Amino acid sequence: MTADRRRGSESSPTRQLLLDETERLMLEEGYAAVGVRRLAREAGVAPALVLYYFKTLDDLFLAVLKRRADGEFERQQRLLDSKPPLQALWELSRDPGLALITEFMALANHREAVRVAFAADAERYRKAQVEAIMRKAESGLPDVSPAALVVATTGIARILGMESALGITGGHEETVALIEDLLKRFYGSSSLAVDHD
Amino acid sequence: MTADRRRGSESSPTRQLLLDETERLMLEEGYAAVGVRRLAREAGVAPALVLYYFKTLDDLFLAVLKRRADGEFERQQRLLDSKPPLQALWELSRDPGLALITEFMALANHREAVRVAFAADAERYRKAQVEAIMRKAESGLPDVSPAALVVATTGIARILGMESALGITGGHEETVALIEDLLKRFYGSSSLAVDHD
DNA sequence: GTCTATATAGTGATAGAC
DNA sequence: GTCTATCACTATATAGAC
Numbered sequence: 141m142t143a144d145r146r147r148g149s150e151s152s153p154t155r156q157l158l159l160d161e162t163e164r165l166m167l168e169e170g171y172a173a174v175g176v177r178r179l180a181r182e183a184g185v186a187p188a189l190v191l192y193y194f195k196t197l198d199d200l201f202l203a204v205l206k207r208r209a210d211g212e213f214e215r216q217q218r219l220l221d222s223k224p225p226l227q228a229l230w231e232l233s234r235d236p237g238l239a240l241i242t243e244f245m246a247l248a249n250h251r252e253a254v255r256v257a258f259a260a261d262a263e264r265y266r267k268a269q270v271e272a273i274m275r276k277a278e279s280g281l282p283d284v285s286p287a288a289l290v291v292a293t294t295g296i297a298r299i300l301g302m303e304s305a306l307g308i309t310g311g312h313e314e315t316v317a318l319i320e321d322l323l324k325r326f327y328g329s330s331s332l333a334v335d336h337d
Numbered sequence: 338m339t340a341d342r343r344r345g346s347e348s349s350p351t352r353q354l355l356l357d358e359t360e361r362l363m364l365e366e367g368y369a370a371v372g373v374r375r376l377a378r379e380a381g382v383a384p385a386l387v388l389y390y391f392k393t394l395d396d397l398f399l400a401v402l403k404r405r406a407d408g409e410f411e412r413q414q415r416l417l418d419s420k421p422p423l424q425a426l427w428e429l430s431r432d433p434g435l436a437l438i439t440e441f442m443a444l445a446n447h448r449e450a451v452r453v454a455f456a457a458d459a460e461r462y463r464k465a466q467v468e469a470i471m472r473k474a475e476s477g478l479p480d481v482s483p484a485a486l487v488v489a490t491t492g493i494a495r496i497l498g499m500e501s502a503l504g505i506t507g508g509h510e511e512t513v514a515l516i517e518d519l520l521k522r523f524y525g526s527s528s529l530a531v532d533h534d
Numbered sequence: 535g536t537c538t539a540t541a542t543a544g545t546g547a548t549a550g551a552c
Numbered sequence: 553g554t555c556t557a558t559c560a561c562t563a564t565a566t567a568g569a570c
Binding site: 259290291295296298311314317319 | 367369440442443445446447452453455456459460463464467481482484485486487488489492493495496497499500502503504505507508509511512514515516
């Protein structure tokens, strides 16, 4: 299973370094900044070495996506179980660290292989989120579809993040206040001070 | 004012054709498919002619954005005044024709000139939307910030469109049902059957 | 207003030496 | 596992003929 799409071992330090630098480049300059030569320069290796570990750029992006998705899924599950799930979701989706997701969303529009993998991950995450809501459904929860709550909550959080990145901020404060007020009403008035880190 | 960024008259049929083909390419294959050679081939002209009308690719994208923004703004204002504004906004933001906006959003991440112009347009649209809500604020409207309602309504609609384009559909039906139910409660139970065209 | 021809630089990817 | 050298192709942009 390791034979034809990739050379080198999965645990190779160089390979990990290339994945790290790819994530950094995507976050700091966008996915378009990631190329064989540029990535090699950032990592301090020869361009051909990038293609030794990742036969194509698709393979590189897919590897970044996979490493992220696995790690983040576990983090999500932990948070979903540690506090009211909708509130956990709101905080998770507003985490600036999730900017990489936005970048992958854009990338998915232009690379079919990434699109397929990204969509599969997104559905997997969403399924787990809906299940967490249903699992912990308490009396305070309104009589609406858990799936709709998940989509609306994460969707608004992500739109706010995307717009902010473009310098669009009109109405953002009011929207954050509205959502956090609604969460407060759903879950009672425990502190909702969101700390991102 | 026509001198140094562009040659050719603003009403030139060839220029209009290039703008049309750019929009079509962006919608069908994404902004990355738009280049001097490709666009020229699609329009059936020589590559250099593209650069005769648009000195740089930035100028081309900016011209597409401007032509769209002007036309759509008028359409938005008409719809905002012809029916309950939040409902108008929901329908407007779900119009598949707005997929071009998503493409520009992605493009804005990678072209500073486009980012600035796009952000200015977005703030202008949002301002007009909030004003329409306030202008027609009726008894049925809930006691929440009009700006928050605008951001949430348009944001959810746009996220649904973006996800659909990637093949992510989990929870979408439920979300549409939730929003349309809320709109019904806000505005009474007049027909909400959405017709996109 | 439209074209050909070209300049300069970039890209992803491969072969093969070490 | 890492390198140099190179292939084939694309990019934006310009100069100047018609």
